[in-house]
Every structure is written in C-alpha cells, then in structure tokens.
Amino acid sequence: MNGPPGNDNIVLSAAALSKVYQRGRQQVRALDNISFEVRRGEFVAIVGPSGAGKTTLLNLIGCMDAPTSGTLCFLGKPVQDLTEQQRTRLRREQLGFVFQHFSLLPTLTVAENVGLPALFAQSKAEPRVSELLAKVGLTHRRDHRPHELSGGEMQRAAFARALMNQPPLLLADEPTGNLDTATGEAIIALFQQLNREGLTIIVATHNPVLAQAAGRSLELADGKLRDTVA
Amino acid sequence: MESSQLRAMAFAYRTLAFGLLSGFGLRISDFAMTWFQLAVKEWQRRPLRTVVTATGVALATATLFSLLSFQDGYREGVSHELERLGAHVLVAPKGCPYDAASMALHGASWSCYLKERYLEEVRAVPGVATAAPVFMAALYGDEGTQTVYVGVETNILALKRGWQITGKFPQEPDGVLAGSEAARRYKWRLGERVALPGLRGSMGTVNGILAPTQGADDTFIFLGLPDAQRLFKHPNELTHILVRLDDPKDLDGTVRQLRGCDAGLAMNVIPLAHVFRTIQSLVNSTRALLGCVGLVAMLVAGAGVSNALLMAVAERTREIGTMRALGASPGNIFRLIWLETVQVCLSGGVAGIAAAFLASRAVETWVRSKLPFAPTDALLRWEWWLAMACLGCALVLGSLAGLVPAWRAARVSPMRAMRTGGGWV
Numbered sequence: 056m057n058g059p060p061g062n063d064n065i066v067l068s069a070a071a072l073s074k075v076y077q078r079g080r081q082q083v084r085a086l087d088n089i090s091f092e093v094r095r096g097e098f099v100a101i102v103g104p105s106g107a108g109k110t111t112l113l114n115l116i117g118c119m120d121a122p123t124s125g126t127l128c129f130l131g132k133p134v135q136d137l138t139e140q141q142r143t144r145l146r147r148e149q150l151g152f153v154f155q156h157f158s159l160l161p162t163l164t165v166a167e168n169v170g171l172p173a174l175f176a177q178s179k180a181e182p183r184v185s186e187l188l189a190k191v192g193l194t195h196r197r198d199h200r201p202h203e204l205s206g207g208e209m210q211r212a213a214f215a216r217a218l219m220n221q222p223p224l225l226l227a228d229e230p231t232g233n234l235d236t237a238t239g240e241a242i243i244a245l246f247q248q249l250n251r252e253g254l255t256i257i258v259a260t261h262n263p264v265l266a267q268a269a270g271r272s273l274e275l276a277d278g279k280l281r282d283t284v285a
Numbered sequence: 286m287e288s289s290q291l292r293a294m295a296f297a298y299r300t301l302a303f304g305l306l307s308g309f310g311l312r313i314s315d316f317a318m319t320w321f322q323l324a325v326k327e328w329q330r331r332p333l334r335t336v337v338t339a340t341g342v343a344l345a346t347a348t349l350f351s352l353l354s355f356q357d358g359y360r361e362g363v364s365h366e367l368e369r370l371g372a373h374v375l376v377a378p379k380g381c382p383y384d385a386a387s388m389a390l391h392g393a394s395w396s397c398y399l400k401e402r403y404l405e406e407v408r409a410v411p412g413v414a415t416a417a418p419v420f421m422a423a424l425y426g427d428e429g430t431q432t433v434y435v436g437v438e439t440n441i442l443a444l445k446r447g448w449q450i451t452g453k454f455p456q457e458p459d460g461v462l463a464g465s466e467a468a469r470r471y472k473w474r475l476g477e478r479v480a481l482p483g484l485r486g487s488m489g490t491v492n493g494i495l496a497p498t499q500g501a502d503d504t505f506i507f508l509g510l511p512d513a514q515r516l517f518k519h520p521n522e523l524t525h526i527l528v529r530l531d532d533p534k535d536l537d538g539t540v541r542q543l544r545g546c547d548a549g550l551a552m553n554v555i556p557l558a559h560v561f562r563t564i565q566s567l568v569n570s571t572r573a574l575l576g577c578v579g580l581v582a583m584l585v586a587g588a589g590v591s592n593a594l595l596m597a598v599a600e601r602t603r604e605i606g607t608m609r610a611l612g613a614s615p616g617n618i619f620r621l622i623w624l625e626t627v628q629v630c631l632s633g634g635v636a637g638i639a640a641a642f643l644a645s646r647a648v649e650t651w652v653r654s655k656l657p658f659a660p661t662d663a664l665l666r667w668e669w670w671l672a673m674a675c676l677g678c679a680l681v682l683g684s685l686a687g688l689v690p691a692w693r694a695a696r697v698s699p700m701r702a703m704r705t706g707g708g709w710v
C-alpha cells in the first residue's frame with residue numbers, strides 16, 4: 056500500500072549508501088552506492104541471492120551498524136552519524152525487529168518475551184502485551200515457554216514483541232526462513248494484515264511468495280540495487 | 286572503568302536491594318523487580334552449572350566464616366578457662382613441660398613435682414593473697430579415657446569463687462568432691478561410698494558434687510590433698526601451686542619476688558596473664574595466615590564464578606545481540622549479567638554460612654581431636670556481625686567477579702541477532 060506523495064510521507068531514504076568491510080588487507084564492498092526511498096504504509100521486500108547484501112542493508116536500516124559512506128534518513132532525520140546511545144534509543148522507540156530464528160528468550164514465557172521491549176523502554180508492559188497476544192492469536196499461550204510452541208507460534212510471538220513499542224517501521228530478516236510452507240503463508244498473511252493497518256514493513260527474504268505479497272521489491276545483486284515495482 | 290558502567294553497577298545494587306525487598310513482599314519498583322526476576326530466570330538455563338558455581342562460593346564463605354569464628358572462639362575459650370582457674374600465677378616444678386598451664390587447666394599426669402615446703406615460701410611473698418597447693422594425677426583407661434584426680438586443700442575455695450557445691454567440700458579422710466560430669470559418668474550420688482576409678486581397692490565417700498562449671502573441673506575428682514599424695518605415693522609433694530594476688534596490677538612485681546625467693550630456682554613461676562597474652566599473640570599472628578587462606582578460597586571461588594559467567598555470555602551471544610537489537614543499552618546488558626553474578630555469589634554466601642553453622646559440631650569435634658589442649662568452651666564463636674561481614678565478602682566477590690563477563694556482554698553488537706546458526710529458540 057503506498058501513501059500519498061510528499062516528503063512528510065517518507066519513512067526511510069537512502070542516498071549513495073555504501074558499506075565496506077575490511078578483512079585483513081582485503082576490502083569487501085557489501086553495499087555499493089545504494090539509493091532508495093520507503094514511504095509510509097509501504098510493504099517492501101529486499102530480495103537477492105545469498106551474499107547480495109540483504110542482511111547488511113537491514114543492519115544499516117535497523118541502525119545496528121553505520122554506513123561507510125552515504126546518507127540514511129529515518130523520518131526525515133539523518134541517522135548515519137548517530138552515536139551508539141542514539142541508535143539504541145532509535146531502535147527501542149522507532150523500530151521493530153523480527154528475526155529468522157525467532158530469537159525468543161528461552162527462560163521467559165511468551166508474555167514476558169513480548170513485554171521485553173517495554174522493560175528496556177522503562178514503560179509498563181500491560182495492557183499492551185495482552186492486546187498484542189490477542190492480535191496474533193496467542194492469548195492461550197501467554198504462560199508457555201518458547202520450547203513449547205510451534206515455529207509459527209514462535210514467529211507470531213516475535214511479531215508481537217516487535218510491535219510492543221508501536222514502532223512506525225517493522226524490519227524482518229527472513230521471517231519465513233525456518234517455517235514450513237503453510238505456516239509461512241500464515242505469517243505472510245499476518246504481514247499483510249499489519250500493512251493494511253498502516254504499518255510500514257521492510258523484509259529481507261528468499262521467499263518468492265513473500266516477495267510477491269509485498270507491494271514492492273528492492274533487488275540486490277553483489278551489493279548493488281535494482282529496483283523492481285511489483 | 287567507564288562512568289556508564291559505574292552507573293550500571295549502582296543501578297544494579299539498587300535493583301538487587303529492591304528485588305530482595307520485593308521478595309519480602311515490598312513492591313517498590315516494577316522495573317527494578319523485573320530486572321531482578323530476569324536475572325533470576327537465567328539461573329534456570331543451566332541449573333546444574335548455577336548450583337556448582339554457587340557451591341564454590343558457599344565452600345569459600347563457609348571456610349572463611351569458620352576460620353574467623355575459630356580464632357575468636359579459641360581466644361575467648363582460653364580467656365574463660367583462665368578466669369575459671371581463679372589464679373593469677375601458676376607455680377610449677379622446674380623442668381616441667383612448657384605447657385604446664387594447659388596441664389593444670391585440663392588435667393594430666395605430671396612428670397616432676399614440687400616439694401610441699403615450697404608452699405610456705407610462696408605464701409610468705411608479699412602480695413600473695415592465697416597460695417593453694419594442688420596434687421594432680423591422671424589415669425588412662427584402655428579406651429583412651431582419662432580420669433583426673435586433683436588433691437586440694439580448703440583454701441582452693443578462695444580461688445574457685447564460682448563453684449556451687451551440693452553437699453560439702455571434703456574435709457575428712459577419703460572424702461570426695463566430684464565434678465558434675467564425673468558424677469554423671471560414674472553414676473555417683475551424694476553420701477555414697479564408691480570405688481575410686483582406676484585405683485584398685487581404694488574407696489571414697491562422695492561428700493559433695495559440683496554444679497556444672499562449663500569447664501574442665503566438671504570432669505575432675507577432687508580429694509583431700511593428703512589422700513591424693515598417699516594414693517599416688519608422692520607424700521609431701523605437689524604438682525603445682527595456684528596463686529591469687531592481692532592486687533593483679535602488681536603481677537610483675539610479685540612474680541619477680543616469687544622467682545627471687547629461696548625456692549625460686551626450683552620453681553617455674555608462670556604469670557597466667559602472660560600465658561593469655563602469648564596465646565593471643567599467637568592467635569593474632571595466625572589470623573593473617575588463616576585470613577589469607579580464607580581469602581585465597583574466596584579468590585578461587587571468584588575465578589570460578591567469573592569463568593562460569595564468561596561461558597554463559599559466550600553461549601548467549603546471539604540472545605544478547607537480540608536484546609541489543611530490541612533496544613537494550615550496553616548499560617542494561619552490563620547490569621543484567623552483573624546482577625546474575627551477584628545473585629549467585631550472595632546465594633552461595635548465605636548457603637555457606639548456613640552450612641558452616643550446621644557443620645559446626647562436626648568441625649569442632651575434628652579440631653579437638655587435633656588440638657589436645659583445646660579449651661573446653663565452644664571453639665567456634667558465632668557472631669552475627671561476622672556472618673554479615675562474610676556475606677559482605679561474598680557480595681564484593683560477586684561484584685568483582687561479574688565485571689569482566691558483564692563488560693564482555695555489554696560489548697556484544699546488536700548485529701549478532703541477525704547471524705544465522707546457534708542454538709537459540
């Protein structure tokens with residue numbers, strides 16, 4: 056779903072973004088001069104073969120790493136030169152993450168996992184936790200530990216956790232990578248539902264069905280971008 | 286150490302306090318309690334490793350607590366025994382073993398004797414209030430048991446002011462005054478005619494039974510001095526003389542005069558205050574050594590704690606990266622790991638003190654078997670302030686041991702959450 060045009064509606068913009076890793080004497084150019092924009096309410100898939108730079112791009116967008124060159128703006132503010140403290144705060148307040156391997160803490164219950172971002176933000180977990188569990192259909196599993204859940208249930212719990220602090224942007228790295236086809240389709244449906252509700256979503260994926268479900272794809276190859284509109 | 290880490294440690298101490306208070310039902314801060322609970326839940330990940338780690342701290346704390354309690358108990362015990370003896374100076378025969386004071390306190394067989402006529406010279410020294418002659422002999426049974434006979438005169442009562450006698454002090458031939466423990470052991474009753482243990486064919490009449498003194502006197506059998514000298518075939522001889530002074534402050538002067546009298550060359554004049562000071566000096570000098578032993582035990586335990594937490598951080602790297610990706614700051618992570626360390630060490634400390642308390646009887650029995658002249662009082666002296674101090678050591682241990690693992694954890698990049706592989710849910 057695309058929002059109305061205009062700079063106010065741009066959630067994320069990258070200009071000449073590059074990321075170079077130093078491996079001994081060798082330089083590895085993971086991203087090379089990438090420019091793109093993501094508008095509010097868009098559902099964007101970053102696609103490409105392994106080693107194309109998808110995770111690297113997600114790391115930069117997620118403010119977990121800083122670019123070597125270029126600019127990256129989130130909600131109109133440049134983030135490439137933020138301090139670690141500022142980046143942490145941005146992740147806490149403005150971004151939600153869903154990981155391929157779910158990354159739920161095994162010693163916590165589902166409800167406690169979902170409420171974890173609230174602990175970091177020093178805000179109250181309830182009633183938001185209950186609302187989110189109801190939204191993803193896990194109310195009946197709130198007191199279970201992750202090892203008692205199926206893959207789909209764990210990924211839904213991860214979704215709920217990612218939405219805890221009501222971020223304007225949701226990032227997902229191979230969210231269906233560890234799921235079977237049927238479960239993956241259910242997760243894709245959840246993505247679409249959240250997008251319909253207005254959430255801006257960027258996913259990195261190999262899954263063609265998920266890429267198809269997104270409104271737009273950013274195709275990466277060898278660190279370079281070829282924009283494809285679905 | 287960076288200021289952010291110091292702030293994280295301070296917040297963690299506050300969290301620990303809030304968490305502990307919350308455990309008592311005082312809900313102070315939801316967030317502090319949640320951090321506390323989050324740290325506690327991590328113990329469940331590897332319960333065996335947590336138990337083993339805490340056990341190391343418990344053993345070290347128990348060792349430190351027991352060692353320090355022993356020192357205080359031993360010193361107090363010796364002090365009480367010397368008070369119960371009632372004398373300021375012990376006059377023993379020359380050539381007797383250096384531990385004559387301990388023999389006089391606990392009972393033993395003597396290898397040398399004083400001539401009874403020395404008693405008059407001792408009594409003639411100015412400053413001597415009472416000089417009580419004593420003839421002591423010990424008989425040893427087949428099972429290693431000891432029966433101690435002590436021949437005394439009536440003036441012993443001037444020294445033994447704490448004695449409470451049921452019946453009377455023996456003043457006729459064959460009269461016996463039994464210590465409470467001796468009477469119980471041989472099942473003696475007041476007025477009973479009894480066979481004297483170890484002295485075949487000898488009989489005595491139980492004229493009196495001592496109320497418990499909590500000291501060695503409880504195990505002794507007191508006879509009239511002439512009876513003791515006769516039974517053990519040492520007429521006109523003594524094993525030692527107990528001297529009480531008019532003014533204990535004039536101890537050194539009186540001792541000088543006792544040593545200077547005609548019989549002085551044949552006597553060992555032992556000021557008991559000096560004995561106590563010597564013992565105290567020895568105890569103090571061993572305090573540093575025993576303290577080092579305890580501290581080494583704590584350091585070893587601390588290294589074990591640090592190692593266990595470093596392993597835990599290594600295992601949880603991606604999980605920590607996830608928390609960072611979700612918005613946890615390096616200070617949050619530092620606090621969490623450090624709090625876990627402190628919790629383990631505090632738990633181990635509490636368990637160690639409890640274990641030392643429960644095992645104290647067994648420990649004391651073992652120590653007595655190694656120290657033949659140990660005071661009869663309890664050797665391990667339990668003080669709440671000592672327990673709190675040892676717990677404080679465990680807390681400091683945890684604080685220091687947690688620094689490196691917490692620092693390592695705080696440095697984990699949030700990108701670790703994106704890495705594939707690993708065993709996380």
